[in-house]
Amino acid sequence: MYRISRTLLVRLLIALAMLVATLLLPPALRPTQAQPIALPALKADQLSVSGLSSGGFMAVQFDVAYSASVVGAGIIAGGPYNCSRGSVNVATMICSCTSGLPWCSVSxxxxGVANLVETTALYASRxxxxxxxxxxxxxxWLFSGRADTVVPTAVMNDLAAYYRHxxxxxxxxxxxxxxxxxxxPTDNFxxxxxxxGAPYISDCDVDGAGELLNWIYGAxxxxxxxxPAGRFIEFDQEEFLPSPRRHGMASTGILYVPPGCEGDASGCRLHVAFHGCKQTAALVGEAHTHHAGYNAWADTNRILVLYPQAAPVFPWTxxxxxxxxxxxxxxxxxxQSGRQMRAVKRMTERLMGQ
Incomplete structure (x- = not known):
């Protein structure tokens, strides 16, 4: 039997009493957490996107679907547009190895890049x-790790072939x-x-965020x-997608505003950084929003960084x-009419004064 010290028992009883007292307060008097604010209306321009894993696939989708609004993309461990064709089996066995190695059929x-190009043309024509x-x-800008067991290099090679079209x-x-x-990949975190493994950020002596931003925007x-010298804003994503958690998005997103983009952000650029699976702020804390490498470049180059947030849909979805x-x-x-796609596009429109 475990013995509980008298001091520990007293502390537990005090904590329990405080919890009960709080719950007995009228709702208006209970302590509340800070509520997310509305995403500010700004006047940024030169929209670009990037992402890892599912965020890489999402960045490709966003880039292709809204290509008239995007100046460039950085993709880490993603794949060609519409790679899954709407099938979880294709997504986890052909476009990635997330179903497990015995069933992985990546090659x-x-x-099927030629078929995906045809589908892209069909969607555009309609x-x-x-x-x-x-x-x-x-x-x-594309990056594939030679040791990537989740989205092997063969898939990224197909993405490169897709873009070369x-x-x-x-x-x-x-x-x-x-x-x-x-x-x-980062150079210091x-x-x-x-x-x-989590947080799916690795110190590879490669500044991935810096390389992709420099490639997209020039030196x-x-x-x-x-x-970070700027400020992080937690904003309400429900404004852009009602009942977001029912549709795989969190209630709150994050915007990084560097010092040179306070006010209306005129002349600032806008970059959307899509996290990967299991990489949300709810799961890895500040790892992605603070340490993926984007903010250090944002501070000195007047780049707003939008970190939209996905959320789990349980049990299997x-x-x-x-x-x-x-x-x-x-x-x-x-x-363009996809729920998550349109939600993020509306966020960018708010930040770009559109």
């Missing part, structure tokens, strides 16, 4: 997405030279480079060496808080 060319000609003027090769930068596992000012790139919530997941 070079296995995603007005479901922007004309694909817009992609030709973008700049695309629309962009000249000089507008695409593809790195697959680092023995990295499934994670955002996270797990060992070849280690798989930027050197990044800040200190702590979306337990890992992934973005919807395989139709777990919405058959229109990959086009």
């Amino acid at each position: 070079e060319g296995g995603t 007005g479901h997405i922007d004309p694909t000609a817009n992609l030709g003027g973008q700049r695309i 629309y962009l000249p090769p000089e507008r695409i930068r593809y790195r697959s030279d680092i023995r990295a596992e499934h994670a955002i 996270g797990n060992a480079c070849a280690q798989l 930027l000012n050197p990044k800040s060496a200190g702590a 979306n337990p890992n808080a992934c973005w919807d790139w395989f139709s777990y919530d919405d058959a229109n997941y990959a086009i």
